[in-house]
Amino acid sequence: MSKIRTSLLAAAAAAGALALAAPPALSAATPEAQSPIAASPYLYNGWGEPPSPSEVMSATGITSFTLSFINSDGTCNPAWDGTRPLDGQDAATIEEIRAAGGDVVPSIGGYSGTKLSTPCADAQALAGAYQEVIDAYGLKAIDVDVEADEFNSKASRDEVVEALKIVEENNPGLLTVVTFPTTTTGPNANGEDMFAKAAEIGADVDVWTQMPFDFNGTDMAQDTINATEGLKEALKSAFGYSDAEAYARSGISSMNGKTDVEGELVDQAAFQQMADYAEQNALGRFTFWSVNRDRPCNGGDPSTCSGIDQQPWDFTEIVAGFQS
Template structure:
C-alpha cells in the first residue's frame, strides 16, 4: 500500500511512471565504452558484439534542443521521444546479453540541467529518456560552463534524488555515475564542490567516473602518470566521503581513458597503455573501466589531423582498445 501510494504521489509530481519494459536485472556497467550512436560514423551493433568483446555501452550524448527548451534530444537535434535508431541499437545489444547507460551532457551543447527551469521539470526530462530506453544506468557528464554552475548542479542533483525515488517506487534500481574532468593533481576545486553539492542535495552517486585524459599528461609515461592522478583523486574522494572506507571509495570510482591521440598533444594512449591501466583498475577493484570512444577504435584513413572523432590516429586493428577494456571484471 505504501509503495503504491508513493508511486502515485511521484507520478503526480513529475509525470507517469513506465513500469514495464525494463530489464529484469541491473548488472553494474563494469567494462564499457562511450559510443555515439548517431554521430562520428558509428559501427553497427552487430560488429561491436562480434568484434570488440564489449557488451556494455555508455550512449552519448543526450542534450537540450539546439533551439532551446527542456526536452531531451540526441546531440541537440533529434528528439528522444521520436527516436527509432538508438532504440533499435539498445534492443540489439540487450538481445546479445548487454546493456547501456545514457550520458547526459558532454563538452558541447546545452545540458538539460542548464535548460530546465527547476528540478521537477528536469526530472521529467531525464525520466523520458529512462523510460524510452528502459534504463537502469545513467551518466552525468558535466563539463565546460556547467561545471561550477551552483544553481544548475543543485537542480541536477535534486532531479537525481527524484529519479531514484521513481525507480524505488517502480521496484527497480537506478545507478547514477558522475563523470568529471581531471587535473594533473587529481580532481579540481570545481569537481570537489560538485561532489559536495550532490551530498548536500541528497543525491546518491553510485560511481565517481574520472576522465583521466586531456589534462596534459606525458606520453612517454602515460600509464604511470594516470595511476598517480587516480591515486590523487582517490585521496580527495576519501576526504569527501568519510562515510566510506578507502576500499569502498575505490569500489565507487570509475576510470575513463581516451584511445590513441587525445586533444592534448603531450598525451598518447596505446593498447599497451590500456593494458597497464587495466591492471591498475583490477588491482583496486574499481567500479568501472571505460574509454572515449568506441567510434574512434579504428585506424584513420586520409588526412584527419591530430585527433578525430572517428578514429584513433594510431596504427591499430579495429577494436584493439575495446578488447583490452572488455577484460575488466571489477
C-alpha cells in the same frame, strides 16, 4: 567528452531542435545482461561512422555501451544531440545491443550542446527530463557527463546532483554515474564541490568517473593512476568512505590514441596499465572515449580512428576484460 567532435555537434545543433512526442518504452534489458556501468565504452551515433554494436560485441566480448549524448532540444525536453528523438535511430541501436544480450547507459550532457540543466528551471524539472529518458528505455543506469560551462557553474552542478537524488529516490535500484574532468592529481575545486553537495543532501551517486585526458598528461598511465588516487582520497574526505568503498565509487574514462592535446597519447600499453590498476583496486567503472575511434586510421578523420597503430577494437577488448 572530446573537443574533436565540437564542429560536428555544432552542425547537428544547427539542424534545429525537434519537438518530441512521448516515445514508447523499449523492452527492458535482458535478464542475462549484467550491470552496464563497470565496462561500457562510449558509442556515439552522431558522428564518426558509428560501427554496428552487435558486430563489436561479437568481435570483442563487450556487452555494454555508453551511448552519447542526450541534451536539450531547446526546452526542458531530452533529445539525442538536441535533435534526434528518443524513439529514433538511437532507440534502434539500443534494441540491437539488447537483442545481442547486452545493455546500455545513456550519457546525458557532454562537452558541447545545450545541457538540460540550462532550460530546466530547477532540479525537479531536470529530474523529470532524466525520468523521460529512464522510462523510454527501461534503464538500469544513467551517466551524467558534466563538462564545460555546466561543470564550471556551481548552480548547474548543484542542480544536477539534486536531480540525481530525486531520480534515485523515484527509481530504486537505478545506478547513477557522474563523469567529469580532472587534473593530473585528482579533482579540482569544482569536482570537490560536487562531492560536498552530494554528501550534504544525501545523493548516493554510484560511481564518480574522471576523464584523465586533455589534461596535459606526460605519462598517461601514471598520470591517470595519480588522478584516480586523488579521486579516491577526495571521496573518502567528502563521504567518509573506506579505501575499498572509495575505489568502488571511483571510475576512469580515458581516451584512446591521440587526444585533443598535442603530444598527449594513450596507446594500448598505457591503457592496459590503467585497466590493471582498475582491476587490482576494484574500481567501479573503466571505460573510454570512444568505440567510433577504436580503429586504425587508413586516411580517416579523428572521429573515425585513434591516430595510432592498432587493430580494430584493441581498446574495447581491454575494457571487455574488466567486465564482471
